[in-house]
Amino acid sequence: MKFSIYRFNPDVDEKPYMQDYDIELGPTDRMLLDAILKIKEMDDSLALRKSCREGVCGSDGMNINGKNGLACITPLKDLKEPVVLRPLPGLPVIRDLIVDMGQFFKQYNSIKPYLINDAPPPQKERLQSPEDREELNGLYECVLCACCSTSCPSFWWNPDKFVGPAALLQAYRFIADTRDEATNERLDNLEDPYRLFRCHTIMNCVDVCPKGLNPTKAIGKIKDALLKRSV
Amino acid sequence: MVKRVVVGAHYGLKDWVIQRVSAVIMAIYVLAFLVVVLQLGSLGYQDAHQLLSNRFVKVVTLLFLVSLLMHAWIGVRDIFMDYIKPTSLRFFLQASVLIALIGYGAWALLILWS
Numbered sequence: 001m002k003f004s005i006y007r008f009n010p011d012v013d014e015k016p017y018m019q020d021y022d023i024e025l026g027p028t029d030r031m032l033l034d035a036i037l038k039i040k041e042m043d044d045s046l047a048l049r050k051s052c053r054e055g056v057c058g059s060d061g062m063n064i065n066g067k068n069g070l071a072c073i074t075p076l077k078d079l080k081e082p083v084v085l086r087p088l089p090g091l092p093v094i095r096d097l098i099v100d101m102g103q104f105f106k107q108y109n110s111i112k113p114y115l116i117n118d119a120p121p122p123q124k125e126r127l128q129s130p131e132d133r134e135e136l137n138g139l140y141e142c143v144l145c146a147c148c149s150t151s152c153p154s155f156w157w158n159p160d161k162f163v164g165p166a167a168l169l170q171a172y173r174f175i176a177d178t179r180d181e182a183t184n185e186r187l188d189n190l191e192d193p194y195r196l197f198r199c200h201t202i203m204n205c206v207d208v209c210p211k212g213l214n215p216t217k218a219i220g221k222i223k224d225a226l227l228k229r230s231v
Numbered sequence: 232m233v234k235r236v237v238v239g240a241h242y243g244l245k246d247w248v249i250q251r252v253s254a255v256i257m258a259i260y261v262l263a264f265l266v267v268v269l270q271l272g273s274l275g276y277q278d279a280h281q282l283l284s285n286r287f288v289k290v291v292t293l294l295f296l297v298s299l300l301m302h303a304w305i306g307v308r309d310i311f312m313d314y315i316k317p318t319s320l321r322f323f324l325q326a327s328v329l330i331a332l333i334g335y336g337a338w339a340l341l342i343l344w345s
Contacts, residue, residue, distance in 0.1 A: 157313050161238045188241065193312060197243040200309070226244045 001025055001035060002082035005046065009095050016093070018084075025076065032079065033060055033072040047096040055210060058145030061088050062097050068147035070210040088150040090159065103159045104146045104166070111163060111171040111189070116182035132178040139173035139218060141211050142166060148205035148215055154198040161194035165205035165215035168196065172218035175225060184229075191226055250305045253298035260295040289343055296339045300332045 001023060008016035021039050029035055033053055040046050048071075049059040055073035063086040064074055071085075091099035117126070149155045149164035163171065171190060174180050190196045196219070205215040267282065268274050282288055307328050315321040 154313065160236045189239075191241050191244055192239055193243040193246070194238050194240070197247055197309075198313065223244070223247065227248065230244060 001076065003035070003039065004082045004084045005039070005097070006086040007046070007096055008093055009045070009047075020082065030076060031072055032064060032074040032076055032083070035076055035083075036071055036085070047098050049098055056143060058143035061145040061147045061150075061210075063087065063089055068151045068208040070145055070147065073210060088146055090150045090156040091146070099146075099150075101146060104144075104149055104164070107149075107159075107163045107167045108144065108170060110195075111167050111174070112182070112186070113167075113170050113174065115174065115177065115180050116185075117179055118181065126179045128178055135176045136173060138213055139169060139176065142169055142173075142213055143211060144170075145210060147208045147210055151204040151208045152199075153202070153204070154200065158194060158198055162198035163190070163195050165199070165219070168199070168222065169213060169215040169218045172222050175222060183225075187222070187226055187229065190222060196222065246305045246308075249301050253302040256298040257295060257302065260291065260298075263291075283343065292343060293340075296336065296343075300336050304329065304332055 003021040003023070004018050005021060006016060007013070007019045021042070023035060023038050023042070025035060025038070029038060031053075033050060036046075036048060037050075040048075048062070050072065051057040051059045053060075053072045055070050058070070060071040061068060062071055063084075064071065065080060065084050068088060085097065087093050087097045087099045091101065091103060094100050144166060146166060148169075149166045152162075152165055154162050155164040168190075171186060175183055175186050180186075199216075199219050201216055201219075203216045206213075206217075209215070271278050271282075283292065308325055311321050311324050311328075315324060
């Protein structure tokens with residue numbers, strides 16, 4: 001199977017370049033990550049992040065034939081040859097397929113991704129009704145792979161100001177949580193032309209999410225909440 | 232000033248709502264306008280003049296124009312916010328567009344009420 005992979009080692013290379021590989025697949029090589037690891041056996045200078053190899057850790061997000069995704073859960077049989085692999089767009093490249101996720105996590109931290117509740121904890125856990133818990137489905141599953149945010153042009157142009165789809169989905173995860181008491185502060189924090197309203201609903205995030213989540217819908221619900229408290 | 236990322240103006244909801252409401256108003260107006268023109272069969276100067284001398288049509292057209300100007304302002308401002316990085320250039324472009332739109336509004340008012 002033929003591959004064309006983005007290579008850049010800032011210590012050696014002046015400019016990034018594309019390197020071609022042609023490998024023989026074995027019967028157990030079913031996902032893209034299997035093939036990349038086979039390439040890495042041939043050429044161990046190729047750098048990439050990976051860990052759980054089953055779509056849970058979110059490490060191996062990359063641009064696969066022009067679309068962001070996780071290599072470990074992308075079936076090889078669905079890919080057109082040559083398979084073009086590039087690092088996630090819009091973030092600084094550290095080396096080959098590894099990007100600097102600093103800006104992404106800075107935005108994630110800015111939405112305070114933890115439960116805020118100053119009431120003394122009850123004897124057992126804080127309870128939710130099944131209906132309230134239902135609202136968190138489709139939000140808590142995010143693995144922070146950054147596929148969505150790095151496919152969003154608004155995040156490309158303003159990564160320092162726009163929170164981005166991944167962190168906005170997480171923001172709504174805590175706004176929607178009935179055990180959280182900081183809803184108003186969270187909404188205040190997001191009500192901003194850059195932080196929230198750079199989203200122009202083009203839905204690239206929904207298109208690429210490897211976990212099948214819908215950040216655009218979550219962003220819409222944040223806007224609904226803002227509207228609800230204003231009118 | 233030191234180079235720092237400053238963000239947190241805490242507005243935007245109103246603009247977002249205005250953009251949506253004005254879009255609905257414009258869509259209704261455009262459809263109604265098309266229906267009226269189709270019924271008239273032609274739209275020469277005389278037809279337009281007669282149509283716009285009706286006070287109701289005047290008020291509705293004014294509403295459409297206000298929607299159009301506000302919708303355009305928010306949309307163009309958004310494009311500048313997306314793509315224009317230097318603050319001074321962005322400010323200059325936004326001010327120019329705002330002045331031009333106010334000018335267009337005044338011109339439209341003159342046409343409607345003269």
